[in-house]
Amino acid sequence: MIRVLLADDETLLRRSIAALLDLSDDVEVVAQAVDGAEAVALAAEHEPDVVLLDLEMPGMDGIEAATIILARRPDQAVVLLTRHGRPGVLKRALTAGVRGFLPKSVDPDELERVIVQVHGGRRYIDADISAAAMMDDCPLTDRELDTLRLTVEGLSVREISARLHLASGTVRNYLSSAMQKTGSSSRHGAARVARERSWL
Structure with a gap:
């Protein structure tokens, strides 16, 4: 059994x-x-x-x-x-x-x-x-996806840093890169694009 x-x-x-x-x-x-x-x-x-x-x-x-x-x-x-x-x-x-x-x-x-x-x-x-x-065409790295995933959960940059054990500046760099790749003006916008495209 x-x-x-x-x-x-x-x-x-x-x-x-x-x-x-x-x-x-x-x-x-x-x-x-x-x-x-x-x-x-x-x-x-x-x-x-x-x-x-x-x-x-x-x-x-x-x-x-x-x-x-x-x-x-x-x-x-x-x-x-x-x-x-x-x-x-x-x-x-x-x-x-x-x-x-x-x-x-x-x-x-x-x-x-x-x-x-x-x-x-x-x-x-x-x-x-x-x-x-x-057929996945996601341009985001795993770390960029991690930061966006936690953004969706409503976490602040400081909270994301603590959760991922990264410096706040490093988290901001990942979020900035994700925003650039998704053509978004904010991290929340980048997270929304990532979800709409089934990357998260």
Whole structure:
């Protein structure tokens, strides 16, 4: 039996996925988390075989949670579910060590197959998300994307500096470069362009 930790801030969806997975002869949901921070705590407590994370959660998103979980248990199988398969997000997820990346519209039987597959050590990336990533024309560097991502969260330059462990001047340079590349007059405008073009 494959033991699964499921994290999603949408209660109805989380419980529905858990109920569907519990119908399986091969999968058992051993814990449910309402956000990324709780997922990190429950992963340490239960040591599940597979961690299934919603990408977009308040506070700590799925990739941040996955990064912490994988730092503690490098062999942990992690699968991300998302409504928006943005190419930049896929790159971040793979860099973090995530093994599976699926849209939330995935068929329940397919989800179960992917859980079994990643538990066996393999990777699974949804074909449409993978195709979009191959056509990615994002001119922004990873650090520029990081600063814009935190801008979207409403953080100040000082707060971004603290989060990324960078000097404020360095953060301003990244933001300035991102503004120039996106043709924007402000960092918020650059972040908006990046989101509209699915770079974030």
